[in-house]
Amino acid sequence: MMGLLVLGLLIWVGAHIFKRVAPEQRAAMGDKGKGVVAVALFISLGLMIWGYGGVEFIPVWYPPAFMVHINNLLMLVALFVFGMSATTGRLRGKMRHPQLTAVKIWAVAHLLVNGDLASIILFGGMLAWAVLEVILINKAEPVWDRPQPGEAKKDVLLVVITLVMYAAISAIHVGLGVWPFPG
Known part of the structure; x- marks a missing residue:
């Protein structure tokens, strides 16, 4: 479960900073890119919540x-x-x-x-x-x-x-x- 938490966190960070570290690639995706980023953020939230909720204390x-x-x-x-x-x-x-x-x-x-x-x-x-x-x-x-x-x-x-x-x-x-x- 810790792996899911960490994976979710990494996807969250990657999806958010993608526009800053690769602006040309993000711009090339156009409006479709917003949907891709939104899906990545949704998945990252799910992974973080699921991982955090199930991890050993x-x-x-x-x-x-x-x-x-x-x-x-x-x-x-x-x-x-x-x-x-x-x-x-x-x-x-x-x-x-x-x-x-x-x-x-x-x-x-x-x-x-x-x-x-x-x-x-x-x-x-x-x-x-x-x-x-x-x-x-x-x-x-x-x-x-x-x-x-x-x-x-x-x-x-x-x-x-x-x-x-x-x-x-x-x-x-x-x-x-x-x-x-x-x-």
């Missing part, structure tokens, strides 16, 4: 219980930052790579509360991918055309959506048997 370190509180706070921040990529409010354009920054926050949050080998591979691998992706994007496109900010009320909507998404993701974790709140 191999403890590497034992996170202290208080880390759950830090994880939960970081997850709220990650969801908010991720949402900044779609906002049309005042926060629009405050951050160049909000989705990738959110992945970094998400990965660090999960590394703080999961000390097993599979978690270190999955969340550490996603963290490394997000860092690499930002480097590759900034190298390929060094100039960023910052979008103009919009209305402040859209930022309020972002907060509401963040809280709803946090509740939904927490419910999914509970449904999977992972209680995300300290008792």
Whole structure:
């Protein structure tokens, strides 16, 4: 199962950086290439979920219980930052790579509360991918055309959506048997 997790992670990284490391080949694929990349990403997610869910638990370190509180706070921040990529409010354009920054926050949050080998591979691998992706994007496109900010009320909507998404993701974790709140 560890092999499936690693394979899924490698496909995820490869599919995402393909456009950056082989732009001519990706461009030659045209619109059909988007479908190929989407299928690769779908397969990679399935492999990572299946592999992570079935892998033997191999403890590497034992996170202290208080880390759950830090994880939960970081997850709220990650969801908010991720949402900044779609906002049309005042926060629009405050951050160049909000989705990738959110992945970094998400990965660090999960590394703080999961000390097993599979978690270190999955969340550490996603963290490394997000860092690499930002480097590759900034190298390929060094100039960023910052979008103009919009209305402040859209930022309020972002907060509401963040809280709803946090509740939904927490419910999914509970449904999977992972209680995300300290008792």
